[in-house]
Structure formats: C-alpha cells, structure tokens
Amino acid sequence: MSDLIPNLSLGVSMRGGGKDKKDKDPLEFFPTPAPFTRALLSVWRPRSPTVWEPACGEGHMADVLMEEGLDVIATDIVDRGYEHQDWMWDFLQETKAWGGALITNPPFSRSLDFMQHALDLGIKEMAFLTKIEFWAVGKNARFYNRNPPALVIPVVGRADFTGAGNPVMYMQWTVWDAHHQGGTLHKLARRIQQKELPL
Numbered sequence: 214m215s216d217l218i219p220n221l222s223l224g225v226s227m228r229g230g231g232k233d234k235k236d237k238d239p240l241e242f243f244p245t246p247a248p249f250t251r252a253l254l255s256v257w258r259p260r261s262p263t264v265w266e267p268a269c270g271e272g273h274m275a276d277v278l279m280e281e282g283l284d285v286i287a288t289d290i291v292d293r294g295y296e297h298q299d300w301m302w303d304f305l306q307e308t309k310a311w312g313g314a315l316i317t318n319p320p321f322s323r324s325l326d327f328m329q330h331a332l333d334l335g336i337k338e339m340a341f342l343t344k345i346e347f348w349a350v351g352k353n354a355r356f357y358n359r360n361p362p363a364l365v366i367p368v369v370g371r372a373d374f375t376g377a378g379n380p381v382m383y384m385q386w387t388v389w390d391a392h393h394q395g396g397t398l399h400k401l402a403r404r405i406q407q408k409e410l411p412l
C-alpha cells in the first residue's frame with residue numbers, strides 16, 4: 214500500500230438509511246450484519262491469511278473476519294471511530310499492488326469502481342457484497358462477462374442494515390479467486406449466527 218494518511222478522526226458519524234435524498238450519506242455507510250460475513254466464509258475462504266477491508270466503516274465486517282482467524286488490514290476514506298482501523302485511505306486512489314486478499318461491502322453506487330480497481334491492483338482473491346440484483350444491471354453485466362467471477366453466492370434471507378427495518382434487501386457475494394478453475398459457480402449461503410459457528 215502507499216504511504217497512507219495517518220488515522221485522523223474527522224468526527225464523522227453518519228448512518229445510512231435516511232429516507233429522504235437530503236439525508237443520504239454520500240459515502241453510503243451501511244454496516245453489514247455479521248451473519249452475512251459469516252455466510253461468505255462458510256462457502257469460501259481466501260488462502261491468504263491477510264485480508265484488506267478497504268471500506269471498513271465501523272468494522273462490522275472486519276471484526277467478523279478477525280473472529281474467524283484472518284489478519285485484517287482495515288481502512289476507510291473516513292475515520293468512523295473503529296478501533297482497529299489502520300489508516301484513512303481512499304481505496305480508489307490506491308496505486309500499489311496488493312498480494313493479500315480483499316473482502317468488503319463497498320459503497321453501493323461505487324461497487325463496480327471498487328471491483329475494477331481491485332482487479333487493476335492485481336488482487337488474486339477478493340469478495341464483494343452487493344445487492345442481489347447487481348449483475349442484472351446492464352453495465353454491471355458487461356463487466357461480469359469481461360471478468361467472470363469464480364463464485365456468486367446469494368445469501369438466503371434479507372439484510373436489515375440499520376436494525377430499523379430500512380433498508381431491507383437481499384444480498385449476494387461475488388468472489389474472484391485466481392486459484393479457481395472452470396466456470397463461475399453459483400452457491401447459496403445461509404446467514405450464519407454466532408452460535409452456529411464451530412468452537
């Protein structure tokens with residue numbers, strides 16, 4: 214990674230989920246419920262022990278990755294007060310190749326930019342959480358066809374990102390994995406609660 218900006222607090226405390234456009238968080242902060250991250254790891258795990266979460270927010274995804282034994286580098290364009298955030302950094306400005314894995318829930322409207330940028334950085338193992346209809350959008354479908362993923366993993370059951378019942382949506386993981394051979398696999402995953410994890 215580049216010489217990263219020190220972890221300075223901007224005092225930002227934004228939450229997604231506002232109903233009006235004027236309330237919309239331009240950085241699209243929606244904390245990922247933990248069962249969605251566990252669902253990914255129940256189907257696919259990176260071989261690399263080190264994972265970059267480049268849009269870590271308050272660490273909802275990074276914490277689960279750490280609980281699951283992965284070493285996590287956590288960055289975000291702002292500092293939301295997450296204790297394990299390593300740096301403030303605009304992922305889309307990163308220029309150095311990254312040899313580890315990448316797992317994230319990017320800002321929804323920039324998902325394709327994040328995916329393209331991660332591929333451009335030469336990342337060999339990566340997983341992105343998006344809305345379930347993501348690949349049905351024309352320009353996204355064209356990207357998919359140019360860069361067929363290893364796995365698409367729809368997660369069964371809806372995500373309530375704020376705990377307030379809004380927004381509630383179906384989500385899926387898309388995985389690119391240089392170790393994968395053959396065509397794109399499609400596997401369903403269940404949301405996994407903590408108590409269901411093996412000891």
Ligand SMILES: C[S@@+](CC[C@H](N)C(=O)[O-])C[C@H]1O[C@@H](n2cnc3c(N)ncnc32)[C@H](O)[C@@H]1O
Binds near residue numbers: 242244268305
């Ligand atoms: C949908 S939230 C996901 C938060 C976290 N990944 C999670 O799953 O709980 C998107 C996050 O992306 C961050 N973000 C937006 N643009 C970014 C950029 N260019 N580089 C890094 N982070 C960015 C936002 O600040 C926000 O925290």
